[in-house]
Amino acid sequence: xxxxxxxxxxxxxxxxxxxxxxxxxxxxxxxxxxxxxxxxxxxxxxxxxxxxxxxxxxxxxxxxxxxxxxxxxxxxxxxxxxxxxxxxxxxxxxxxxxxxxxxxxxxxxxxxxxxxxxxxxxxxxxxxxxxxxxxxxxxxxxxxxxxxxxxxxxxxxxxxxxxxxxxxxxxxxxxxxxxxxxxxxxxxxxxxxxxxxxxxxxxxxxxxxxxxxxxxxxxxxxxxxxxxxxxxxxxxxxxxxxxxxxxxxxxxxxxxxxxxxxxxxxxxxxxxxxxxxxxxxxxxxxxxxxxxxxxxxxxxxxxxxxxxxxxxxxxxxxxxxxxxxxxxxxxxxxxxxxxxxxxxxxxxxxxxxxxxxxxxxxxxxxxxxxxxxxxxxxxxxxxxxxxxxxxxxxxxxxxxxxxxxxxxxxxxxxxxxxxxxxxxxxxxxxxxxxxxxxxxxxxxxxxxxxxxxxxxxxxxxxxxxxxxxxxxxxxxxxxxxxxxxxxxxxxxxxxxxxxx
Amino acid sequence: xxxxxxxxxxxxxxxxxxxxxxxxxxxxxxxxxxxxxxxxxxxxxxxxxxxxxxxxxxxxxxxxxxxxxxxxxxxxxxxxxxxxxxxxxxxxxxxxxxxxxxxxxxxxxxxxxxxxxxxxxxxxxxxxxxxxxxxxxxxxxxxxxxxxxxxxxxxxxxxxxxxxxxxxxxxxxxxxxxxxxxxxxxxxxxxxxxxxxxxxxxxxxxxxxxxxxxxxxxxxxxxxxxxxxxxxxxxxxxxxxxxxxxxxxxxxxxxxxxxxxxxxxxxxxxxxxxxxxxxxxxxxxxxxxxxxxxxxxxxxxxxxxxxxxxxxxxxxxxxxxxxxxxxxxxxxxxxxxxxxxxxxxxxxxxxxxxxxxxxxxxxxxxxxxxxxxxxxxxxxxxxxxxxxxxxxxxxxxxxxxxxxxxxxxxxxxxxxxxxxxxxxxxxxxxxxxxxxxxxxxxxxxxxxxxxxxxxxxxxxxxxxxxxxxxxxxxxx
Numbered sequence: 001x002x003x004x005x006x007x008x009x010x011x012x013x014x015x016x017x018x019x020x021x022x023x024x025x026x027x028x029x030x031x032x033x034x035x036x037x038x039x040x041x042x043x044x045x046x047x048x049x050x051x052x053x054x055x056x057x058x059x060x061x062x063x064x065x066x067x068x069x070x071x072x073x074x075x076x077x078x079x080x081x082x083x084x085x086x087x088x089x090x091x092x093x094x095x096x097x098x099x100x101x102x103x104x105x106x107x108x109x110x111x112x113x114x115x116x117x118x119x120x121x122x123x124x125x126x127x128x129x130x131x132x133x134x135x136x137x138x139x140x141x142x143x144x145x146x147x148x149x150x151x152x153x154x155x156x157x158x159x160x161x162x163x164x165x166x167x168x169x170x171x172x173x174x175x176x177x178x179x180x181x182x183x184x185x186x187x188x189x190x191x192x193x194x195x196x197x198x199x200x201x202x203x204x205x206x207x208x209x210x211x212x213x214x215x216x217x218x219x220x221x222x223x224x225x226x227x228x229x230x231x232x233x234x235x236x237x238x239x240x241x242x243x244x245x246x247x248x249x250x251x252x253x254x255x256x257x258x259x260x261x262x263x264x265x266x267x268x269x270x271x272x273x274x275x276x277x278x279x280x281x282x283x284x285x286x287x288x289x290x291x292x293x294x295x296x297x298x299x300x301x302x303x304x305x306x307x308x309x310x311x312x313x314x315x316x317x318x319x320x321x322x323x324x325x326x327x328x329x330x331x332x333x334x335x336x337x338x339x340x341x342x343x344x345x346x347x348x349x350x351x352x353x354x355x356x357x358x359x360x361x362x363x364x365x366x367x368x369x370x371x372x373x374x375x376x377x378x379x380x381x382x383x384x385x386x387x388x389x390x391x392x393x394x395x396x397x398x399x400x401x402x403x404x405x406x407x408x409x410x411x412x413x414x415x416x417x418x419x420x421x422x423x424x425x426x427x428x429x430x431x432x433x434x435x436x437x438x439x440x441x442x443x444x445x446x447x448x449x450x451x452x453x454x455x456x457x458x459x460x461x462x463x464x465x466x467x468x469x470x471x472x473x474x475x476x477x478x479x480x481x482x483x484x485x486x487x488x489x490x491x492x493x494x495x496x497x498x499x500x
Numbered sequence: 501x502x503x504x505x506x507x508x509x510x511x512x513x514x515x516x517x518x519x520x521x522x523x524x525x526x527x528x529x530x531x532x533x534x535x536x537x538x539x540x541x542x543x544x545x546x547x548x549x550x551x552x553x554x555x556x557x558x559x560x561x562x563x564x565x566x567x568x569x570x571x572x573x574x575x576x577x578x579x580x581x582x583x584x585x586x587x588x589x590x591x592x593x594x595x596x597x598x599x600x601x602x603x604x605x606x607x608x609x610x611x612x613x614x615x616x617x618x619x620x621x622x623x624x625x626x627x628x629x630x631x632x633x634x635x636x637x638x639x640x641x642x643x644x645x646x647x648x649x650x651x652x653x654x655x656x657x658x659x660x661x662x663x664x665x666x667x668x669x670x671x672x673x674x675x676x677x678x679x680x681x682x683x684x685x686x687x688x689x690x691x692x693x694x695x696x697x698x699x700x701x702x703x704x705x706x707x708x709x710x711x712x713x714x715x716x717x718x719x720x721x722x723x724x725x726x727x728x729x730x731x732x733x734x735x736x737x738x739x740x741x742x743x744x745x746x747x748x749x750x751x752x753x754x755x756x757x758x759x760x761x762x763x764x765x766x767x768x769x770x771x772x773x774x775x776x777x778x779x780x781x782x783x784x785x786x787x788x789x790x791x792x793x794x795x796x797x798x799x800x801x802x803x804x805x806x807x808x809x810x811x812x813x814x815x816x817x818x819x820x821x822x823x824x825x826x827x828x829x830x831x832x833x834x835x836x837x838x839x840x841x842x843x844x845x846x847x848x849x850x851x852x853x854x855x856x857x858x859x860x861x862x863x864x865x866x867x868x869x870x871x872x873x874x875x876x877x878x879x880x881x882x883x884x885x886x887x888x889x890x891x892x893x894x895x896x897x898x899x900x901x902x903x904x905x906x907x908x909x910x911x912x913x914x915x916x917x918x919x920x921x922x923x924x925x926x927x928x929x930x931x932x933x934x935x936x937x938x939x940x941x942x943x944x945x946x947x948x949x950x951x952x953x954x955x956x957x958x959x960x961x962x963x964x965x966x967x968x969x970x971x972x973x974x975x976x
Contacts, residue, residue, distance in 0.1 A: 367772060
């Protein structure tokens with residue numbers, strides 16, 4: 001068993017105990033990346049030199065007793081839409097192919113303050129727009145469970161890296177399911193916190209009112225520990241919320257006695273794969289056996305969540321992405337005549353098809369004459385969805401649902417039909433619209449050997465409830481979910497890289 | 501021209517607020533500075549950066565709103581205005597469209613026909629853009645983001661003005677109020693106050709408005725007056741020729757005294773406004789509002805009433821003194837020290853104004869203190885120095901901040917009040933001018949003046965004229 005087979009907390013414990021050093025951990029991660037990257041392509045940037053330097057500094061501070069946290073010395077992969085000072089931050093887009101930020105995102109800075117070591121930047125859908133990591137301008141990422149399948153998206157690289165044991169932890173971002181859905185596809189545990197819990201300062205915005213940074217890990221305990229490290233009230237982010245407490249690991253208890261678990265019937269109807277359905281309901285039964293009370297109910301408004309989500313996120317994206325114009329940083333077209341031609345060509349050449357589609361969609365819904373009909377209406381739907389969840393949480397503590405309608409699709413199957421791809425976000429977008437926390441954890445493999453993810457949603461600021469329920473379920477399922485090791489060994493095929 | 505036309509004018513006035521730091525980041529707002537030195541990830545639109553609202557901006561906006569009789573929007577929001585231009589690093593401007601901070605106010609101006617209220621439709625907060633610099637030698641354009649994110653308020657008037665005079669009076673009044681509040685220095689030339697003029701004409705007696713144009717690039721009151729006159733005649737000429745006025749934005753060229761069409765309504769931009777998701781709505785509590793209200797300085801209209809009661813000075817003086825808050829405060833403080841408001845007023849109205857004009861300065865630039873002015877009034881009033889000497893002292897006080905007492909001492913300007921020495925000089929003067937002595941004694945009062953002058957001349961101006969007069973009469 002290698003060091004990368006340890007969970008983050010196990011690794012951190014050994015480093016603290018002096019059994020191994022932060023440098024050992026980083027070297028093990030680098031070796032694992034070196035071995036697997038050719039097939040997986042989870043990373044866009046790996047920073048061996050920087051990571052070893054950080055490790056040395058962290059090791060010193062662990063030895064002096066300055067760093068006491070459970071994650072000190074643990075290597076972490078960071079999604080490429082989180083700014084890292086002096087290190088490429090491309091958002092998997094050609095338009096930022098050379099961008100090195102002058103500052104570090106608050107979530108990453110918090111992680112580093114806790115002794116976490118940034119080992120590199122992970123692949124993603126371009127600007128987090130996509131559900132498969134196939135819209136990346138720098139090549140696809142493959143699912144470690146089956147290289148013919150996508151890892152999900154947009155945080156596909158972050159989830160694949162953790163699933164493949166390239167490193168024990170990673171950071172992702174979730175605007176409509178971008179942490180929970182790829183976690184589900186890759187058999188890892190991911191959490192989208194309540195909006196305002198983790199600072200968005202330094203997260204390259206997609207849909208500002210929906211974006212949240214969150215942890216991706218191998219199990220619920222690691223996930224809670226990483227959330228504890230990155231969550232903070234940050235004055236630099238006006239939407240940041242000062243929470244009463246930031247202690248999430250204390251919720252790691254095997255106890256669901258009396259916990260009311262809501263099962264929204266409308267999440268289990270048409271369009272849901274039968275194997276996924278059975279796995280999720282089977283897991284619910286396990287919780288019931290341990291004392292939880294299952295309550296079926298109708299959430300309502302489900303068909304409206306996707307259109308509302310795509311209107312709001314695209315509207316915000318069309319404005320957020322306006323700054324990428326070839327003037328201040330990033331890609332500028334080689335040839336142009338005058339200002340407008342420079343804008344047009346830089347943006348036409350710099351953005352990929354999916355990003356352009358959403359910029360156009362967003363610009364359209366904000367145009368005069370359409371604003372009221374689309375954008376304002378979508379905001380009303382958003383408010384109604386929040387109300388529907390408020391009502392649901394009146395009679396239940398957590399909501400249990402699938403994270404995605406199916407397991408990971410094959411590479412190339414989704415982009416042909418973007419509308420169908422959008423519809424696959426059906427179980428995740430509502431949490432973003434309502435600002436709720438959501439935890440995705442693996443509960444079973446389907447008959448193709450692909451992981452099935454289960455989602456637990458909590459009311460705002462109720463992360464501890466979903467962590468407790470998730471931890472209990474994980475234990476009930478027999479502890480750690482297996483690694484896709486065998487698959488990785490068997491399939492020696494090279495990853496087919498797309499070129500820009 | 502057979503038909504009679506009237507002009508209808510509304511103004512959009514942008515005012516740069518006098519905060520230390522920018523509206524959404526901690527960078528300095530100072531004017532000047534090497535390009536791109538007062539910048540950070542926020543005001544240069546770096547990916548991932550986020551705005552944080554400067555509270556002081558809200559307070560200044562509320563202060564201006566209260567002083568202009570506006571209703572304060574207790575729950576206000578920011579919106580994004582989307583447009584591409586390189587001086588705008590995010591390619592959107594954070595502004596207010598749906599819930600501006602102030603609404604429905606007005607200011608009173610004086611017109612030849614009497615007092616008139618110009619309505620204020622709204623006041624909203626927004627961020628300024630950077631500056632483009634076109635380098636003709638290199639054939640390229642550069643951007644300086646130092647000004648990017650400097651806080652602005654935009655004051656939108658109702659179309660209540662009918663002439664250039666009313667526009668100037670309105671702008672003057674706004675400037676006076678805002679300067680009193682310390683919210684901005686409102687300098688048109690430096691761009692800390694900018695006015696866009698919306699103008700249309702209609703036949704006298706018609707109710708409906710004509711088609712309006714918007715004029716930009718007006719950098720002085722004179723340019724505004726000329727632009728209004730120019731645009732009025734351009735529109736009337738069009739109408740007289742049976743041609744329509746096109747709704748468009750025009751740029752005034754003050755050198756050529758002509759405006760050029762920039763863009764018409766047909767290609768007007770769709771700014772795709774939507775609520776700014778990176779900022780939370782601003783809730784203005786009753787306490788906060790009361791705090792700001794309590795801090796409001798006494799405004800000019802209030803001062804005028806009080807001056808009438810408290811100081812025995814003509815209304816004309818009071819009006820001029822209160823045109824600037826710093827001048828009014830100088831007057832009040834100096835009067836309080838020496839107890840001679842009329843004398844203080846005379847110095848301010850006369851010499852001070854004259855020297856300010858000469859130096860092309862504003863009352864805010866005055867460097868002498870109220871204590872110095874009070875001291876000078878005392879010295880002159882008690883006869884310690886005579887008139888010409890006092891003026892000399894004042895010039896040095898104004899220009900170098902000289903202390904009046906010290907200056908008098910150092911330059912031996914003290915009036916000679918030694919009666920013995922003076923008597924000697926007067927005797928000599930009488931001896932040298934027998935004709936005048938005879939004239940005076942013969943009943944020509946005028947001759948006394950001549951003799952006083954001669955004595956002063958002999959004393960090199962340092963004699964106390966009252967004492968000279970007294971001794972002359974005695975000896976004669």
